[in-house]
Amino acid sequence: MLTAYRTRYGAPDVLSVREVANPEPGPGDILVRVHAATVNRTDCGVLSGKPYVFRFFVGWPRPPVGATGTDFAGEVVAVGGSVREFRPGDRVMGFHDHGLGTHAELVCMRADRPIQRIPPTVGYAHAAASLEGAHYAINFITKVQLRPGDSVLVNGATGAIGSAAVALLAHRGMRVTAVAAGPHLDRVSRLGAARVIDFTKAPFVEQLQGERFPVVFDAVGKSTFGICRALLPRDGVYLSSELGPYCENPVRALLAPFLPGPKVRFPVPVDIRRSLRIIDELLRTGWCPMLDRHYDLHGIRDAFAYVASGQKIGNVVLALSPAGLPPGTGTSATCWATTPGAFATCERA
Numbered sequence: 001m002l003t004a005y006r007t008r009y010g011a012p013d014v015l016s017v018r019e020v021a022n023p024e025p026g027p028g029d030i031l032v033r034v035h036a037a038t039v040n041r042t043d044c045g046v047l048s049g050k051p052y053v054f055r056f057f058v059g060w061p062r063p064p065v066g067a068t069g070t071d072f073a074g075e076v077v078a079v080g081g082s083v084r085e086f087r088p089g090d091r092v093m094g095f096h097d098h099g100l101g102t103h104a105e106l107v108c109m110r111a112d113r114p115i116q117r118i119p120p121t122v123g124y125a126h127a128a129a130s131l132e133g134a135h136y137a138i139n140f141i142t143k144v145q146l147r148p149g150d151s152v153l154v155n156g157a158t159g160a161i162g163s164a165a166v167a168l169l170a171h172r173g174m175r176v177t178a179v180a181a182g183p184h185l186d187r188v189s190r191l192g193a194a195r196v197i198d199f200t201k202a203p204f205v206e207q208l209q210g211e212r213f214p215v216v217f218d219a220v221g222k223s224t225f226g227i228c229r230a231l232l233p234r235d236g237v238y239l240s241s242e243l244g245p246y247c248e249n250p251v252r253a254l255l256a257p258f259l260p261g262p263k264v265r266f267p268v269p270v271d272i273r274r275s276l277r278i279i280d281e282l283l284r285t286g287w288c289p290m291l292d293r294h295y296d297l298h299g300i301r302d303a304f305a306y307v308a309s310g311q312k313i314g315n316v317v318l319a320l321s322p323a324g325l326p327p328g329t330g331t332s333a334t335c336w337a338t339t340p341g342a343f344a345t346c347e348r349a
């Protein structure tokens, strides 16, 4: 089988594609033919091993697994003797933020990992794109008390996390104001945002002057609590996916019980199984994760370089077989740019 491969942490050029023997499932393992995975911001951390503290979780001093890849959507091709939960032919998807080695045509993993069946109407590309960003979005959003009708501001609504957050909040009946660049406002509206703000025209805090939001979620970490404070009521909450200048977000979160006024929350993402259940519910109600470009395995370095640029729109798909190509795209090539809005009608199967 073909796999992405590296022996050390570093930039995308440490990665190569090589032919290796097919993995053999042990008694408690499943063997999955990966049709699609994503290249995401978590993968960038697993590839670079930065920040350095991350290496204590993903492997010290070298990566323990040659292949990168934290998520997958594929088909079970063999199961170990003690596996009861899955059978060959099952369409499955899964995620693990410390790495699963899924940038490969086949992957073997313990059957008790966070793995779930793909809803029947969802294709492999969209299944893979439904995992990483949504897991983090769920971990942020579920840390605040929200009622249907509440107003939530989401900055960075075209990111993997931000786009999933908009969809999840809208699905739960919140009134979402989403901040994104002008060319993508239509796509963000289709996720369910009630209002969209173009941050390229003027800073969003200026455009929203005088308004208050019980929750401001900066899903791309480009603002600060100080900047957004003007938008928060006294009991408001500021969430950010980034540490902030001088790690102020986790520090402010720790000090929150002792400080008056709006609070910062900085949750540590946990419970991938719960995220998978919520993702399943969202997909079954018609959520169509936002897709950007897709690449084949030979384009993996380019895929990483693009994702690390911080400019992707939603999710970048790594198609490992023709079945992993997003709907409406042709045969395999190194890189295919998806026309913005091509998935307006959500052709997912």
Ligand SMILES: NC(=O)c1ccc[n+]([C@@H]2O[C@H](COP(=O)([O-])OP(=O)(O)OC[C@H]3O[C@@H](n4cnc5c(N)ncnc54)[C@H](OP(=O)(O)O)[C@@H]3O)[C@@H](O)[C@H]2O)c1
Residues within 6 Å of the ligand: 040, 041, 042, 133, 136, 155, 156, 157, 158, 159, 160, 161, 162, 179, 180, 181, 199, 219, 220, 221, 222, 240, 241, 242, 269, 307, 310, 311, 312, 313, 314, 315
């Ligand atoms: N805390 C955690 O557990 C955790 C986990 C994973 C990732 N992260 C971090 O969370 C952040 C977001 O991750 P992601 O995967 O969602 O990002 P991403 O998919 O790479 O998205 C970045 C998006 O943000 C948009 N953007 C850039 N500058 C912006 C600005 N000033 N205002 C509004 N939008 C802007 C970009 O659009 P344009 O190109 O059109 O500007 C792009 O679509 C990253 O910094 C990542 O490192 C945190």
